[in-house]
Amino acid sequence: MSPFFERPCTSGFHGSAHHQARICGLTLVGLLAALLFCGAVRAETSETNPPAASALSTLSDAVQALALRVHPCVVKVVATGFLDREQESADGGAVSQGQNSGSGVIIDSNGYILTSAHVLGGADHAQVTLPSSSLPPGRKEWCSAAGKTALKAQVVGRDAETDIALLRVAKTGLPFLPLGPSQPVRQGQVVLAFGSPLGLEDSVSLGIVSSTARQFDPEDMIAYIQTDAPINAGSSGGPLVDAMGRIVGINTLFISESGVSEGLGFAVPVDLVAPVVEQLHRTGRAVRAYLGLEVRALNPPLAAAWNLPSAGGIVVQDVDPEGPARDTGIGPGDLIKSLGGRPVANLLQLNIGLYRAVADSRLDIGVLRDGHRFLVSVEVRDREPPVSQIAAAVGKRSLISQLGVFVTEMNEDLARELGQFRGEGGVLVVATLGETLALGETLAVGDIIYRMNRQEVTTGAQLRQLLSTLRAGEPVAFQVEREGRLRFVATNIP
Numbered sequence: 001m002s003p004f005f006e007r008p009c010t011s012g013f014h015g016s017a018h019h020q021a022r023i024c025g026l027t028l029v030g031l032l033a034a035l036l037f038c039g040a041v042r043a044e045t046s047e048t049n050p051p052a053a054s055a056l057s058t059l060s061d062a063v064q065a066l067a068l069r070v071h072p073c074v075v076k077v078v079a080t081g082f083l084d085r086e087q088e089s090a091d092g093g094a095v096s097q098g099q100n101s102g103s104g105v106i107i108d109s110n111g112y113i114l115t116s117a118h119v120l121g122g123a124d125h126a127q128v129t130l131p132s133s134s135l136p137p138g139r140k141e142w143c144s145a146a147g148k149t150a151l152k153a154q155v156v157g158r159d160a161e162t163d164i165a166l167l168r169v170a171k172t173g174l175p176f177l178p179l180g181p182s183q184p185v186r187q188g189q190v191v192l193a194f195g196s197p198l199g200l201e202d203s204v205s206l207g208i209v210s211s212t213a214r215q216f217d218p219e220d221m222i223a224y225i226q227t228d229a230p231i232n233a234g235s236s237g238g239p240l241v242d243a244m245g246r247i248v249g250i251n252t253l254f255i256s257e258s259g260v261s262e263g264l265g266f267a268v269p270v271d272l273v274a275p276v277v278e279q280l281h282r283t284g285r286a287v288r289a290y291l292g293l294e295v296r297a298l299n300p301p302l303a304a305a306w307n308l309p310s311a312g313g314i315v316v317q318d319v320d321p322e323g324p325a326r327d328t329g330i331g332p333g334d335l336i337k338s339l340g341g342r343p344v345a346n347l348l349q350l351n352i353g354l355y356r357a358v359a360d361s362r363l364d365i366g367v368l369r370d371g372h373r374f375l376v377s378v379e380v381r382d383r384e385p386p387v388s389q390i391a392a393a394v395g396k397r398s399l400i401s402q403l404g405v406f407v408t409e410m411n412e413d414l415a416r417e418l419g420q421f422r423g424e425g426g427v428l429v430v431a432t433l434g435e436t437l438a439l440g441e442t443l444a445v446g447d448i449i450y451r452m453n454r455q456e457v458t459t460g461a462q463l464r465q466l467l468s469t470l471r472a473g474e475p476v477a478f479q480v481e482r483e484g485r486l487r488f489v490a491t492n493i494p
Contacts, residue, residue: 062243063192063206066192066241066243066245067192067194067204069245070177070192070194070204070239070241070245071131071194071202071204072131072175073105073106073174073175073176073177073239074103074104074105074106074131074194074195074202074238074239075103075104075105075106075113075128075129075130075131076101076102076103076104076128076129076196076199076201077101077102077103077104077113077115077119077120077126077127077128077129077153077167077237078099078100078101078102078126078127078128078129079099079100079101079102079119079120079121079123079125079126079127080099080100080123080127100118100119100120100121100123101119101196101199101234102115102116102118102119102195102196102234102235102236102237102238103115103119103194103195103196103234103235103236103237103238103251104119104128104167104237104238105177105194105237105238105239105247105250106174106175106176106177107176107177107178107179107247107277108174108176108178109172109173109174109175109176110168110172110174111168111169111170111171111172111174112156112166112167112168112281113128113153113166113167113168113169114164114165114166114167114179114237114250114273114277115165115166115167115236115237115250116163116164116165116236116237116250116251116252117158117159117160117162117163117164117165118160118163118236118252119165119236119237120155120158120165122431123155125152125153125154125155126152126153126155126167127150127151127152127153128150128151128152128153128167128169129149129150129151129201130149130150130151130169130171130174131201131202149171151169151170151171152169152170153167153168153169154167154168154169155167156168156280156281156284157279157280157281157283157284157285157286158280159276159279159280159285159286161221161286161288162222162268162272162273162276162286163236163252163253163268164250164268164273164276164277164280164286165237165280166277166280166281177239177241177245177246177247178247179247179270179273179274179277180270180274183242183244183246183248185209185212185225185242185248185249185269186209186212187209187210187211187212188208188209189208189209189242189243190206190207190208190242190243191206191207191208191209191227191229191240191241191242191243191248192204192205192206192207192229192240192241193205193207193227193229193230193231193235193238193239193240193251193265193267194238194239194240194241195231195234195235195236195237195238195239195251196234196235196238197230197231197232197233197234197235197261198232198233198234199234200234203235205229205230205231206229207227207228207229207230207263207265208227208228208229209225209226209227210226210227210228210263210264211225211226212225212226213225213346213348214226214266215297215347220347221347221348221350221351222268222272222347222348222351223269223346223347223348224249224252224253224266224267224268224269225240225248225249225266225267225268225269226264226265226266227240227265227266227267228263228264228265229265230261230263230265231251231253231254231261231265231266232254232260232261235251235254235265236251236252236253237250237251237252238250238251239251240267247270247273248267248269248270249267249268249269249270249273250267250268250270250273251265251266251267252266252267252268253265253266254266269348271348271352272348272351272352272355275352275355275356276355279355286355287355287359287382287383288351288354288355288382288383289354289355289357289359289363289380289381289382289383290323290324290380290381290382290383291323291324291325291354291363291365291378291380291381292319292320292322292323292324292325292326292378293316293318293319293320293323293325293330293336294316294317294318294319294320295314295315295316295317295336295347295350296314296315296317296347297312297313297314297315297346297347298311298312298313298314298315298335299311302315306333312345312346313335313336313337313345313346314335314336314344314345314346314347314350315333315334315335315336316330316331316332316333316334316335316336317332318332319331319332323381324378324379324380324381325365325376325378328365328376328377328378329376330365330367330376333369334367334368334369335367335368335369336350336365336366336367336368337366337367337368337373338364338365338366339353339354339363339364339365339366340353340356340357340363340364341364343366357380358380359380359381359382360379360380360381361379361380362377362378362379362380363377363378363379363380364376364377364378365377365378398460398461398464400460400463400464400467401464402464402467402468402493402494403443403467404432404494405429405431405432405443406429406430406431406432407427407428407429407430407449407460407463408427408428408430408460409427409428409458409459409460410425410426410427410428410448414428422481422484422486423448423450423481423486425450425456425457425458426448426449426450426457426458426481427448427449427457427458427459427460427463428446428447428448428449429443429444429445429446429447429448429449430445431445432444432445441489441490441491442489442491443478443480443489444482446482446483447478447480447481447482447489448480448481448482449463449478449479449480450479450480450481450486451478451479452466452467452476452477452478452479453466453476453477454477467493470493471493472493472494473492473493474492474493475490475491475492475493476490476491476492476493477489477490477491478490478491
């Protein structure tokens, strides 16, 4: 098992043992309840007879102590260079030169940092600003309050689908917040969001859980924790923690009509984050199992049409005739009730199970059909990731400025990832600039370029050299493989 899940939290907080015990013994929820009760009690205001410590001051002390515990583990992340700009391209492969700023949380004392994948874009490295430059003598689990340290961070891996990325800095002995074990998240629960909103480092905001499983579409495979704790641009990658300082989610986005927080913030639940991070740490990428089943959430209209007692759950819509589940007997209309012996009630739980599944093993699926339950055993296959996700994971890519594309040399690993490779050699188009520079047909992300004007292409440098012999406006034809088929792309040099 990954070290992120084995180590106890080494964070603590300053103060006497008595003060620590007093604060730790109080939960924010209990303090809020006490505060409401005290609101009905008349407060003493005489200067000669000052009131006893109020519930409000006790609540304030508890929030301060919690912030003191978490802040040393939260960092600012800045990525600079040619970054992915998915909103500028339908295929998610557009890039432009710029800078992204976000947040992160240290999850291991050996320098592993968790952040959002969209903060990094396509960058291979990032700069991480730690909360301080030194540790207090005798208290190595704590950062000091003075000074900051900026370190170069290596991208260990990223997963665009869950918007999770793992970084590592060359520094050990760091304070950290471990992932898990996960705790139940309930509507109305008090949470705090940490990060660097709008670049303002070491920020914290307080709120509650508005929804425990918010989906933007009934068929989304991710259900977010929704919170009214203010989350703004730059908060992405920071931790959402409960009243005990445990990570319950990673802040990833907010919805706003004004461009700033309106109390609609969303975090990826730690239950989904944990298996993705474990894969990134182990292999540098996250792969979800493929069962060959098309599923959706069972909504109230569908449940009513089938005379089912209640909505909720997962229904099979289609079975891939070439997929692993084709001969198991499972079919459209069946309800999935468990995966690998664990109950699944929604798409989020199914998605978590698919990230945990091991390729080439077998997975038991609990099925409900016409009131009868039965098990089917399915061989687990790794799902082929989309081209845009493969492109984001490619570390070495070369800009072909004449065409406005980035390419990388084909190899066996890339061919296996793509599941297609009809030629030898070639270069893979992994990204394009925000606006294409070509004056005719265009190359697309995922194209494998084999030839240019009938001359073989094996490296980016060779392609660049061939293009340098042509003048602006001259025609050029590429032989490419696109979605498993060979085709010619004819255009003109801009």
